[in-house]
Amino acid sequence: xxxxxxxxxxxxxxxxxxxxxxxxxxxxxxxxxxxxxxxxxxxxxxxxxxxxxxxxxxxxxxxxxxxxxxxxxxxxxxxxxxxxxxxxxxxxxxxxxxxxxxxxxxxxxxxxxxxxxxxxxxxxxxxxxxxxxxxxxxxxxxxxxxxxxxxxxxxxxxxxxxxxxxxxxxxxxxxxxxxxxxxxxxxxxxxxxxxxxxxxxxxxxxxxxxxxxxxxxxxxxxxxxxxxxxxxxxxxxxxxxxxxxxxxxxxxxxxxxxxxxxxxxxxxxxxxxxxxxxxxxxxxxxxxxxxxxxxxxxxxxxxxxxxxxxxxxxxxxxxxxxxxxxxxxxxxxxxxxxxxxxxxxxxxxxxxxxxxxxxxxxxxxxxxxxxxxxxxxxxxxxxxxxxxxxxxxxxxxxxxxxxxxxxxxxxxxxxxxxxxxxxxxxxxxxxxxxxxxxxxxxxxxxxxxxxxxxxxxxxxxxxxxxxxxxxxxx
Numbered sequence: 050x051x052x053x054x055x056x057x058x059x060x061x062x063x064x065x066x067x068x069x070x071x072x073x074x075x076x077x078x079x080x081x082x083x084x085x086x087x088x089x090x091x092x093x094x095x096x097x098x099x100x101x102x103x104x105x106x107x108x109x110x111x112x113x114x115x116x117x118x119x120x121x122x123x124x125x126x127x128x129x130x131x132x133x134x135x136x137x138x139x140x141x142x143x144x145x146x147x148x149x150x151x152x153x154x155x156x157x158x159x160x161x162x163x164x165x166x167x168x169x170x171x172x173x174x175x176x177x178x179x180x181x182x183x184x185x186x187x188x189x190x191x192x193x194x195x196x197x198x199x200x201x202x203x204x205x206x207x208x209x210x211x212x213x214x215x216x217x218x219x220x221x222x223x224x225x226x227x228x229x230x231x232x233x234x235x236x237x238x239x240x241x242x243x244x245x246x247x248x249x250x251x252x253x254x255x256x257x258x259x260x261x262x263x264x265x266x267x268x269x270x271x272x273x274x275x276x277x278x279x280x281x282x283x284x285x286x287x288x289x290x291x292x293x294x295x296x297x298x299x300x301x302x303x304x305x306x307x308x309x310x311x312x313x314x315x316x317x318x319x320x321x322x323x324x325x326x327x328x329x330x331x332x333x334x335x336x337x338x339x340x341x342x343x344x345x346x347x348x349x350x351x352x353x354x355x356x357x358x359x360x361x362x363x364x365x366x367x368x369x370x371x372x373x374x375x376x377x378x379x380x381x382x383x384x385x386x387x388x389x390x391x392x393x394x395x396x397x398x399x400x401x402x403x404x405x406x407x408x409x410x411x412x413x414x415x416x417x418x419x420x421x422x423x424x425x426x427x428x429x430x431x432x433x434x435x436x437x438x439x440x441x442x443x444x445x446x447x448x449x450x451x452x453x454x455x456x457x458x459x460x461x462x463x464x465x466x467x468x469x470x471x472x473x474x475x476x477x478x479x480x481x482x483x484x485x486x487x488x489x490x491x492x493x494x495x496x497x498x499x500x501x502x503x504x505x506x507x508x509x510x511x512x513x514x515x516x517x518x519x520x521x522x523x
Contacts, residue, residue: 070130072123073150076101080501082150083119083129086485087157087166088259088275088506090183091230092266094212097275100157100485101149102168102179104135107209109186111263112270112280112323116208121278135213136203139170139177139194146201147172158487162254163231164262165224166487182227189223190215234261239298245522248481253518255488256511257297260290263508269305270323274492274504281320281328284310285365286509288340292414293512295347296519307348310341315357319367332370335362339379343414356380364395365407366442372397375407378415392427393420395443403444406431406456409463413516425467428460432472438483438499439476451502453493454483458513465520473521480514490514 075081083105085097090111097106107116117134131148138146149155152170159166165182177200180191190213192200204210214220241253264271271287273279287306295303309325315337318327335358342354359380364373374395377383386397393411396402408427411420431440439457441450457480465473483494489506 069126069128072127072129073131073148076150076152076155078498078500079155080505081127082131082148083133084124084501084505085274085276086501086505087159087487087489088262089164089166089181089188090262090275091164091227091234092261092264094183094186094188095262095275095280096181096183096188098157098166098168098181100168101152101155102137102157102170102181103133103149104181104188104209105133106275106277106280107134107188107206107212108275108280109212110265110268110270110323111272111275112265112282115277115280116212117206119277121276124277130205132203132205134205135209136205137168137177137179137192137200138203139172139175139198139200141172141175141198146199149177156486159255159258160228162235162258163228164258165228165231180224182224184223184227186212187214187219187223188212189220189227191220191224192216231258231261234258237298239296239519241518242522245518249477249518249522251488252481252484252514253297256293256490256515256518257299259489259506259511260294260508260515261302263506264290264294264302264306265323266302267305268323269302269307269309270321270325271306271309271508272323273509274507276504279504279507281322282309282313283320284313284315284337285334285340286512288344289512289516290508291344292347293515295349297515300349303344303348304350307341307344307350307352310344311350311352311354313341315341315355319363331367332363333357334367335359335364335373335376336379339376339381339415347414366446366448373407374405375410378407378410378417378420381415381417383411383417383420388420388423392430393423395445401445403446404431405443405445406440406460407443409459412463413459413466413520421467424463425469428464428467429469429472432460432464432476435476435479436496437479438494438496439479451493451496452479452483454480454490454507454510455492455513457483458490458510458517462513462517462520465517470521473517477514477517477521 149170319331359376393408395405439452461476490510491501491505492503
């Protein structure tokens with residue numbers, strides 16, 4: 050029976066069988082349904098909402114067990130059933146109820162200064178609105194429609210249904226309380242310098258609120274994203290989250306993240322559950338100790354971090370083991386074996402491995418002044434090849450031509466620190482174009498359209514955006 054079930058599951062996510070479900074088609078200019086584009090929460094119950102107001106991921110804590118069955122494998126294979134998660138449907142008059150991905154237009158925004166998400170869909174002259182907020186262990190929704198219309202919710206997962214309150218007094222109280230809490234929390238932030246333009250302030254505040262949603266407020270477990278396969282703690286992602294929170298004035302939160310990292314067995318694996326247990330399948334990577342150490346320092350902790358070998362380990366690109374630039378910099382051991390006339394390459398002693406944007410880390414946060422001239426050459430060359438929406442991680446990148454937001458932001462951070470303000474601002478302009486209309490930064494976007502192609506929002510992208518903005522407008 051177990052074998053048969055596994056075989057059926059393999060077919061369902063294959064995308065190649067005529068009986069497979071198909072992910073519904075996207076509206077023009079929007080990502081497909083069931084790929085999150087916004088995150089709801091304040092470090093407790095965490096929900097991912099797609100561009101059409103569907104709840105596509107739900108967890109009791111950012112790194113908790115999923116309460117919505119929306120696997121990464123199905124998303125990649127484009128075989129997500131149309132009834133997954135929580136799906137709002139609008140009916141007009143006596144017409145059938147239709148999901149919002151069939152609307153004529155959809156608009157999604159956060160309520161200002163909050164992680165409360167509002168999605169509005171229009172079907173001709175009719176419209177429906179759904180607002181989501183999280184409070185404690187509950188997900189609240191409030192709905193409104195045009196006269197003669199009705200918005201209903203189809204809830205596929207019993208665990209998700211048990212957490213949902215909609216259109217009652219409790220739901221209204223949760224939405225109001227979540228908005229007040231987010232705004233109070235944001236008032237604690239260290240503000241950008243007075244010369245910061247409004248777009249920079251908006252990106253800064255949205256990025257801080259994103260980190261709030263993706264960080265367990267009790268344990269400090271900071272996850273990469275609210276999505277199957279990303280709702281784990283990677284030392285590099287969580288370490289950067291701690292740096293950004295500390296830079297933004299949230300020292301207590303930064304200390305919780307750093308203490309969580311200090312309690313991990315960094316030699317055991319590349320990623321961890323929210324209780325600190327290792328996740329099998331990926332060996333420990335060569336930068337984990339370095340990111341944990343800088344997180345502890347930024348949080349003001351005087352903790353000794355075990356020095357771990359960085360050689361013959363996978364790096365941030367998570368491919369085959371090797372002697373890589375990013376790991377060497379994080380390990381405090383980068384040398385001239387990475388340096389060429391053009392700049393710093395990814396693999397030690399291999400000029401053909403291409404310039405690596407991780408050269409930025411030798412400027413910020415692992416400052417190694419002897420490498421600054423080579424890092425400058427590297428970053429200026431890579432920035433000169435930017436697309437409209439940012440850069441790829443490096444010249445030898447084999448993951449396609451779509452730009453990635455975290456390398457774009459970390460390159461901007463270090464270029465700003467090197468005094469290359471114009472180059473840094475041009476990268477941030479690309480980053481802004483890659484953001485969703487609600488201000489969320491994806492992991493990567495389509496190089497032609499800027500539509501999110503992966504996890505949105507991504508904590509790493511937002512953390513580096515905070516650090517770059519603070520470098521430009523201290």
